[in-house]
Amino acid sequence: MTSNAIASTAPDARSIHPLWMRITHWLNALAVLVLVASGWRIYNASPLFAFRIPDAVTLGGWLGGALQWHFAAMWLLVFNGFVYLAINIASGRLAARFFPVTPAGVWHDALAALKGRLSHADPRRYNSVQKLAYLFVMLDIAVIVLSGLVLWKSVQFAVLRELLGGYELARRIHFFGMASLVAFVAVHLVMVALVPRTLLTMIRGRAPKQ
Amino acid sequence: MKIFKAPRMTGVDGDAVVREARTLIARQLDQPARRAFLQRSLTLGGLSLLTGCSISDDSHVEAALSKISRFNDKVQGLIFSPTQLAETYPESMITRPFPFNAYYGEDEVREVDEAGYRLEVTGMVADRRNWTLAELRAMPQHDQVTRHICVEGWSAIGKWGGVRFADFLHRIGADTTAKYVGFKCADDYYTSIDMPTALHPQTLLTLSYDGQPLPPKYGFPMKLRMPTKLGYKNPKHIKAIFVTNTYSGGYWEDQGYNWFGGS
Numbered sequence: 001m002t003s004n005a006i007a008s009t010a011p012d013a014r015s016i017h018p019l020w021m022r023i024t025h026w027l028n029a030l031a032v033l034v035l036v037a038s039g040w041r042i043y044n045a046s047p048l049f050a051f052r053i054p055d056a057v058t059l060g061g062w063l064g065g066a067l068q069w070h071f072a073a074m075w076l077l078v079f080n081g082f083v084y085l086a087i088n089i090a091s092g093r094l095a096a097r098f099f100p101v102t103p104a105g106v107w108h109d110a111l112a113a114l115k116g117r118l119s120h121a122d123p124r125r126y127n128s129v130q131k132l133a134y135l136f137v138m139l140d141i142a143v144i145v146l147s148g149l150v151l152w153k154s155v156q157f158a159v160l161r162e163l164l165g166g167y168e169l170a171r172r173i174h175f176f177g178m179a180s181l182v183a184f185v186a187v188h189l190v191m192v193a194l195v196p197r198t199l200l201t202m203i204r205g206r207a208p209k210q
Numbered sequence: 211m212k213i214f215k216a217p218r219m220t221g222v223d224g225d226a227v228v229r230e231a232r233t234l235i236a237r238q239l240d241q242p243a244r245r246a247f248l249q250r251s252l253t254l255g256g257l258s259l260l261t262g263c264s265i266s267d268d269s270h271v272e273a274a275l276s277k278i279s280r281f282n283d284k285v286q287g288l289i290f291s292p293t294q295l296a297e298t299y300p301e302s303m304i305t306r307p308f309p310f311n312a313y314y315g316e317d318e319v320r321e322v323d324e325a326g327y328r329l330e331v332t333g334m335v336a337d338r339r340n341w342t343l344a345e346l347r348a349m350p351q352h353d354q355v356t357r358h359i360c361v362e363g364w365s366a367i368g369k370w371g372g373v374r375f376a377d378f379l380h381r382i383g384a385d386t387t388a389k390y391v392g393f394k395c396a397d398d399y400y401t402s403i404d405m406p407t408a409l410h411p412q413t414l415l416t417l418s419y420d421g422q423p424l425p426p427k428y429g430f431p432m433k434l435r436m437p438t439k440l441g442y443k444n445p446k447h448i449k450a451i452f453v454t455n456t457y458s459g460g461y462w463e464d465q466g467y468n469w470f471g472g473s
Binding site: 042043045046048063064065067068069071072075151153154155156158161167168171 | 274275276278279282286289290291294295296297357359360361362363364365437438462465466467468472473
């Protein structure tokens with residue numbers, strides 16, 4: 001992005017989200033949806049905790065079907081995630097958009113948000129709470145993928161298994177990684193509902209005319 | 211092949227026929243639940259999937275998922291290391307009681323009579339004679355305390371003992387360049403595995419559990435134990451083994467479980 005574009009005064013002409021980022025975002029959303037819904041069905045086959053997920057919100061119809069969806073969508077998540085991270089890092093966008101992020105900044109912005117005084121005037125600049133949330137979800141998905149690899153092939157990926165504390169602990173890491181991701185998505189969707197133009201931006205890449 | 215030949219209808223055992231008919235009917239009755247997997251693919255994520263194809267076209271979705279599952283078989287074959295050993299544990303970590311697991315309830319465990327038992331060996335092997343349990347017990351025995359991982363997610367540690375399967379395959383002059391080893395079981399279960407896993411040093415033709423002869427609920431007279439594969443790949447009550455280049459699937463695999471089933 002050139003400095004001219006940033007200084008431009010026509011908001012609708014300014015690209016906020018590049019095309020690659022919008023595509024990877026929606027593919028990631030799709031992969032997460034399929035993986036979580038099928039994962040819930042797999043969870044029900046042998047619940048870790050004293051509850052089950054209602055079958056109506058799961059994908060796959062039975063354990064075998066859910067596993068097929070799960071092990072198909074995992075490829076989408078991993079390849080798409082790899083492309084997202086690679087372009088993000090190589091283009092410098094990750095450093096520019098998400099850093100620096102400081103505890104003091106997060107505290108300040110969180111308080112401001114609670115008081116309803118957090119500005120969304122410039123959709124190209126994330127506030128500290130957003131930076132933290134997006135960095136967290138990237139890290140969380142990475143943890144889910146790594147623990148998922150251990151569950152999928154705990155014998156073949158022995159080093160990774162040991163790093164995650166063994167098969168049974170990896171199972172719990174995978175579960176809580178999922179729970180954190182679902183919590184993120186819930187908050188994410190509430191935020192989009194509060195500031196609907198962010199949805200248009202994620203689809204069209206530009207800010208709508210004010 | 212001999213093991214696929216229909217039994218002669220002389221001296222029909224009425225009870226056995228009824229029992230078999232019941233399992234067959236039960237399987238048919240289960241089908242709607244499995245078909246529901248396709249209908250319910252329409253829930254939640256289903257609608258947004260495969261834009262451009264009609265998601266309601268079940269056969270397309272099923273075919274696509276099956277294709278990816280076959281691809282995942284290949285990937286697992288590549289990931290599989292013939293020298294990578296599964297973790298072993300001290301005996302103090304054995305799960306007690308070790309869970310019973312089958313496609314039927316524990317009250318339906320098959321009792322196999324040792325006196326009349328012969329293990330059938332067919333296919334791409336030099337020596338196609340039947341084996342008695344005594345002959346198998348006379349071969350070098352090995353123990354392992356390993357983790358059994360179920361496709362459902364739970365896992366349990368157990369102790370199995372028996373003949374290293376690679377030793378057995380060499381003894382019968384199996385063609386180890388063949389792709390598959392298949393198993394037929396006394397409880398009508400069947401499965402097949404890839405040759406590299408069959409030759410893995412921790413793949414045992416087990417005759418004992420926790421130092422005792424394998425009890426019926428754990429698969430008497432023998433169970434193939436592979437710590438490198440998920441539970442459903444480990445057949446119990448084995449009555450026939452065949453070496454082949456023809457894919458022969460398995461009880462769960464034919465219903466949609468991944469065939470390779472590595473762990």
